Amino acid sequence: NDYDEKNIHFNFSNINIVENNEFISLKLEGTNSILVKKDHYIIPIYEKTIQFPIGTEIIEIKCTPQNIYNKYTEKEVIISPDPVIIGEKAFDSINYENQAISINHWFDYKIGTGIQNNERVLFIKITTYPIHYLPSENKIEWTENIEIEIKYNLPESQMSFNDDYSFLIISPSEFIDELNDLVNHKISRNISTNLVTLEEIYAGNIFPVEGRDEPEKIKYFIKNSIESWGITSVLLVGGSEKFPTRSTHIKVSSSDTEIFVSDLYYADIYNETFEFCSWDTNENDDFAEYDWGTSRLKDDVDLFPDIYIGRIACVDSDQVITSVNKIIDYETNVAYTLDWFTNLVVVGGDSFPGDDNEILEGEMVNNEVIDIMDGFITKSLNVTNGVLSKANPTGVTSISNAINEGCGFVDFSGHGNTNVWATHPHENDNIWLPTPTGNYKNSNIIYDLTNIDKLPIVITGACSVGKFNQNDNCFSWSFVANPNGGGIASCGATALGYAYIGEWVTYGLIEGITIKMFEAYKDGAITFGEMWANSLNNYISPGMDATDYKTIEEWQAFGDPTLSIAAQSLQPEKPNPPEGPTSANIKEEHTYTAITTDPDGDQIFYLFDWGDGEFSGWVGPYDSNQIGDASHIWTDRGDYEIRVKAKDDHGVQSEWSDPLPISMPKIKIFYNNIFLNLLEKFPKIFSLLNEIYF
Helix, strand or coil: CCCEEEEEEEECEEEEEEEECCEEEEEEECCCEEECCCCEECEEEEEEEEEEECCCEEEEEEEEEEEEEEEECCCEECECCCCEEECECCCCCCCCCCCCECCCCCEEEEEEEEEECCEEEEEEEEEECCEEEEHHHCEEEEEEEEEEEEEEECCCCCCCCCCCCCEEEEECHHHHHHHHHHHHHHHHCCCCEEEEEHHHHHHCCCCCCCCCCHHHHHHHHHHHHHHHHCCCEEEEECCCCCCCCCEEEECCECCECCEEECCHHHHCCECCCCCECCCCCCCCCCCCEECECCCCECCCCCCCCCCEEEEECCCCHHHHHHHHHHHHHHHHCCHHHCHHHHEEEEEECCCCCCCCCCCCHHHHHHHHHHHHCCCCEEEEEECCCCHHHCECCEHHHHHHHHHHCCCCEEEEECEECCCEEEECCCCCCCCCECCCCCCEECCCCHHHCCCCCCCCEEEEECCCCCCCCCCCCCHHHHHHHCCCCCCCEEEEECCCCEECCHHHHHHCHHHHHHHHHHHHHHCCCCEHHHHHHHHHHHHCCCCCCHHHHHHHHCEEEECCCCCECCCCCCCCCCCCCCECCCECCCCCEEEEEECCCCCCCCCEEEEEECCCCCECCCEEEECCCCCEEEEEECCCCEEEEEEEEEEECCCCECCCCCCEEEEECCCCCCCCHHHHHHHHHCCHHHHHHHHHHC
8 A cells, every 4th residue: 555544443332222201312332422512413422533743644534333233212312402602591492493413424523733742733533423313213323333444644754843942922012121031931941932022023024024914924923933943832912902813703693793803813823734724715804704694604714723822911011010920920939839729619500590400500510620620629619509699708708718718720610791700599590699799800809819829720611701802801811910819821702602501511612611621731731821722622523513613713811821830740659548547436636647659759748538528638748658647537427438649749649549438436325214314304415415425
């Protein structure tokens, strides 16, 4: 053959049909996701990403199913809910009037050029559909095996770039003096950095000017910087009045033809053939069109970021100084190694009152984030635990207090606009939370945060919270702009955001990409830029529709893309189960020990999970293979499981240990006649004994 081949095998088994009133849902072992898409039946799928070197020629991608089976069903497969603008009512989100669409092919794929681990690669995103639902025949068709065959030619020589600079800062000339400290700081961290002004770009002082307008001239400059200097990260400095933006044109529906800005335009440099990706392939000067206008025009947009990008949307030199100082302090303190960094704050409620199953979507997203961020100590501020609806302290105060205590990440899930975030009580869309104002606001709340240098990355799943072109100090940016605290970086939507309601809320759109952000961190992103870019890489899939395109293009990153949020270090070994008493009394202090080793010989900290919702906090440092200990008092009788995990002095965490089961038994008191007579005369003795012993 004059080509290479790559074969990928997928195996599936044990189809399960679950009845749910008049509908059925389908499950299949071996799948790793679920297709939730407007007007489609919900089916299990398998998604996989393949990477090839830049310049690889893909000749053919072929799919072969094997061992196909049929099952008959009288009931219809459940249909995907329609995407709902976050803020609209949830009623009738599933359109039962139209015939839902059945997927009748076994796979689909999307090819694009992007960046992964600071290397440019060719992505092939593959989705397999091992189940077909054929409603006209009341039949389900499924396969046990799918084989994907990729025929390709590798480039004759590996494409390489110079390594003069890895980090490019682009700014109006008025901010140059304020940015010099940041340049020096990055260079001191061995990040080769070049600061270039917009004026230099427009004048052609460095590279010949290319492009029809200012945003395109900047984008071509970034392309030339990649190919001449080896740039992998770009920081844009300035709000929309200081630094040009690119407007996009996506028609989601007749009621949503919102034109919005997208900094992804500056990061998506190349298309799948490694040519300049203009975002205007029909050359009509309307960029990123999707179903646009009466002719339903569509531009070919690659979407995969080719650089790590972020914007500090500063409106004046004071905000530049604030941003620079925060970045320098955060990295100098090595924030991700500090105890407060492993605190996680999640805030949510009932985003869509009125869904059939009465799901609290915001809390569901929060819980998914908690599961992903295993090893972080969570503070949940929500409707179920009553925190957001309290009068004293108010919900607003509780949110601010949690952030002021210090945390590595914050997740807001709910509603928003350029100024605020908010949510609802369970099944009540007439009331807004948090108390007392019904929202958490940028101007007099976020700017009053005083967490100084204990700064989180703030992720907000809501409408328009990142719309910096409309509001200079929009909700998401205001965390970064706060000189006394707030956040170190943030992400949010620059336009109306969409979500699936009820149990499907985490399977796509704004809350789906929120989930992808946290997954990107746990999968090993070591910079804020990697966290943002990897979330998009993981979200992009074949067969996306207008709401997906809008979700991706509006996902705005505020902050330094080279900001260090983790270290490349081998994780400590999984600790042995904790040692200590397995049966003990409540209201007494008990001590437990743990031990593990670190493959790099780093010092170790331990975190004990006491099984009652409480944690020890990180204790240490200890040398590798040195015993650590912590103590705890249980207040309630019961059976508990104690776990422990370790982190090294780079902040890299181990797995949780296997648990140590313990019991806090009820103390037996033997009653005799004298004691019973005493109880009759002095009945309050029993409650006193209960307080002492139980």
